[in-house]
Amino acid sequence: MAVTINDVARAAGISKSTVSQYLNGRFEFMSYETRQRISQVIAELEYRPNALARSLKQKKTNTVAAVVSSILNPFMTNTIRGAEDYCKENGFNLILCNADDDPAQELAYLHTLASKQIDGILISTTGRNNEALRSLNLSGTPVVLFSRHVPEIEADTVCVDNKLGIDLGIRHLMAHGHRRIAFFVLPHSQSPVTPRRERAQAYCDLVREYGLPASEAWLVETTNDEAILSKRIEELLRQEPKPTALFGANDLMTMSLVRVLANKGLRIPQDMAVLGFDDWEWAPYLQTPITVVAQPSYEMGRRAMERLIMRIRSKNDAMPPALEHYEPELIIRRSCGER
């Protein structure tokens, strides 16, 4: 049987409330000897306060959760590292939940997190559980959104300027002589997820704005499953004129694009230029290092967690929700042609 505060009190010959005071750092009204005594007994007994009991009473767990769409996504893992570091520096525990972009999973997590009385939630949401998120946020469990903005949820949001990112990318491609640009994005037409919509929209707008040749077929809505992607690319290459550059709307998509081209024996950039949205660890070390539009993911994660913890500490008071945009950055490597 685990040792409890009562055991400590008994062994020290004092009452448990004094021990409790000690545990909570209220030494002001405690004799020096008592304090010494308690500290010694605790060490001897290897006493560790039961966090469940404490949290039950205090109504706070000092634990927050990050619910992400996929831990395979390098952008997410970097974001998490930022969030994690900020937590650590501020004495919070972090629970990581991988919702796999599945609304049902996401909702299940929200429920168990709520039942575990988590203090706050950082989430890159599927956008399908807005009521649940709103009600959490309203009922005292602060929620901060990152990467994906959902106007219906009045919560702090940290994301990137998607239009700027696409603009950076397209201008870079143009500078390398590319005019026929295909854009690969996850299905977005009936998805509530904003980044893909914003990026696809920006692509369309900018292609028009810059007077580039356009084709419906060049806005490719597809999963990043490599078999499927492979077919879509074949279709694309069967038509004339073909695009000369492929622009992936996020890291996973670009990674698949690179692999599919490699498996087809197509060289980058000689046979096809490739540009990605989001950077990833291996991008510089591939056969052809990949040029990308990168988000400052680590900082964004830190910042999102900073806001979350601030909300928790301020008890989520009246402050209106803030929407913050970070600037993406173009990292030029070699996949769009030399120069």
Next chain:
Amino acid sequence: MAVTINDVARAAGISKSTVSQYLNGRFEFMSYETRQRISQVIAELEYRPNALARSLKQKKTNTVAAVVSSILNPFMTNTIRGAEDYCKENGFNLILCNADDDPAQELAYLHTLASKQIDGILISTTGRNNEALRSLNLSGTPVVLFSRHVPEIEADTVCVDNKLGIDLGIRHLMAHGHRRIAFFVLPHSQSPVTPRRERAQAYCDLVREYGLPASEAWLVETTNDEAILSKRIEELLRQEPKPTALFGANDLMTMSLVRVLANKGLRIPQDMAVLGFDDWEWAPYLQTPITVVAQPSYEMGRRAMERLIMRIRSKNDAMPPALEHYEPELIIRRSCGER
């Protein structure tokens, strides 16, 4: 204020113990109407039982933790996925802790996990907190070790047959005409961590056994920091005769090796062959696809979690601890030469 079991009882016009029965699926002694009524009230009120209170009383949290040395390590992330899946299938929650191979961090996690009354721990330990782990295991929080075996801790362990892995690797290199093989491993002489010791030992033994030329300088003990690694490689190449192949003792090491060689303009395998222990996602897509000795990481993670949950369910009864070895597999790509 959150809704409690009392609110539900009151709204349903019954006592809270009946509601509790309902929550715990004990419908046997409950009228059908009561049952209906409760279910309806719960839905209306959006009642979610407080897991803290429940766990406090039941003395179990239905939550386990995985403490890993690094989430940047692809071997670990695959292992985690296996563990995660098994948890999910069995109704357990998983908390992921990244100890960063720092014994102090690890110990801190063990303490907070214990205080959170976690039901069990899966760990790839630094080997520096053996007493803590033993005492957890003995005092009712089952511990399962994976990847790293520590004889002093009598707990189930799931790991790979390291000697076999090194043998597979060395024989493959020999088959490609390599005889001067350098082995890159993290500092292990005074580290309690077994895999690196076993692998280094196996390297030494097998080099002797196969009558390969040996040199103290070819057993390179180094961190995988790229700057440092770069220096070590330069030193190695300054001497005659040079090795013709580099064997990385784990994924992170091999990844760094590949990057350092790339940055030096050395071609794989023409200028230097490379072989890795542990596979990783990008290994097949690099300039030269990397040949590796792979561990069945997903299965190992699943299996480790299976044992852990079994221990939890059986209340960690007398069963003697089991040590399981999985077989590694050679995945031939192109980094050791064509053939």
Next chain:
DNA sequence: CTGAAAGCGCTAACAA
């Protein structure tokens, strides 16, 4: 079939 009562381990007034 349902309710009353005690208690899990801890905190927080309030008394002493």
Next chain:
DNA sequence: TTGTTAGCGCTTTCAG
């Protein structure tokens, strides 16, 4: 400066 007391929200005998 320390102890008493009353819960936090839930489960679990044990009566009825």
